[in-house]
Amino acid sequence: MGATKKLGAAELLYLRAEQMGLKPCWITPHGLFVITTESGEHYIHDARSALNSHVGISLARNKHLTRLILERHNLPNIPFARPKTLEEATAFLHAQQKIIVKPVRGLGAHDIRIVEHTDQLAGLQVSKYIFERYIAGREFRYLVLNDTTIGVHESEYGVSVEADRMLRRISYPAVEWDPILMELSARVAHVLGLKFAAVDYLVDEHGKAHILEVNTTPGLKWFHAPTSGPSVDVAYHLLNALLTETTIEQPTEDGVIV
Numbered sequence: 001m002g003a004t005k006k007l008g009a010a011e012l013l014y015l016r017a018e019q020m021g022l023k024p025c026w027i028t029p030h031g032l033f034v035i036t037t038e039s040g041e042h043y044i045h046d047a048r049s050a051l052n053s054h055v056g057i058s059l060a061r062n063k064h065l066t067r068l069i070l071e072r073h074n075l076p077n078i079p080f081a082r083p084k085t086l087e088e089a090t091a092f093l094h095a096q097q098k099i100i101v102k103p104v105r106g107l108g109a110h111d112i113r114i115v116e117h118t119d120q121l122a123g124l125q126v127s128k129y130i131f132e133r134y135i136a137g138r139e140f141r142y143l144v145l146n147d148t149t150i151g152v153h154e155s156e157y158g159v160s161v162e163a164d165r166m167l168r169r170i171s172y173p174a175v176e177w178d179p180i181l182m183e184l185s186a187r188v189a190h191v192l193g194l195k196f197a198a199v200d201y202l203v204d205e206h207g208k209a210h211i212l213e214v215n216t217t218p219g220l221k222w223f224h225a226p227t228s229g230p231s232v233d234v235a236y237h238l239l240n241a242l243l244t245e246t247t248i249e250q251p252t253e254d255g256v257i258v
Contacts, residue, residue: 008221014033024044061105061216099114102132138203154169155170171222196238200215
């Protein structure tokens with residue numbers, strides 16, 4: 001399924017359900033719809049996948065809990081701290097020299113700041129944030145469904161995370177996916193109890209990958225209509241998994257899942 005217009009996740013799923021002959025029906029405008037089959041009603045929501053448990057979603061949404069679990073399983077984490085006081089925050093900054101400060105339950109790039117000097121911490125309610133070492137590198141997203149990678153793209157930002165950015169999503173064919181990161185992504189999803197998730201990585205100048213974050217409601221539009229590279233019909237695979245829980249198809253001979 002090709003797409004040029006970058007629709008929201010709900011619209012993409014709804015249109016794909018119509019194309020699959022599933023006769024979806026909106027419950028709320030552009031957010032929740034229902035598909036009725038012989039086994040009953042299936043509710044599809046753009047912000048919460050029925051494939052993931054409430055516990056898994058809660059763990060992934062809390063950046064601090066995610067870091068603790070990654071650390072527990074010796075996965076490639078980023079040095080982090082959850083300071084309770086300005087003194088603890090300052091000590092972490094001095095140890096790391098340059099850090100990124102994120103809301104513990106933040107979404108997207110909202111309220112993310114790069115900090116290099118102690119005066120940048122002034123007035124910050126540090127207990128609401130997680131502090132992480134700043135690592136420069138390329139950012140990749142591995143999309144996992146039922147332990148299998150179904151799409152990979154690179155995010156290119158024009159400027160700092162603190163500013164409005166020109167975002168480009170470069171999609172890669174399956175033959176170019178890193179098998180180590182594919183296996184790692186499946187493991188991360190499994191550890192957090194997730195069947196559908198995006199695992200984001202920072203790959204530094206030495207080629208070492210660090211887990212940036214785990215997202216349980218990744219945007220579908222950039223996989224359907226990337227800036228460049230092959231499109232991936234995530235909506236079809238997700239609906240198929242939701243309704244049948246069958247194994248997904250493997251890449252075709254040309255290395256692209258369509």
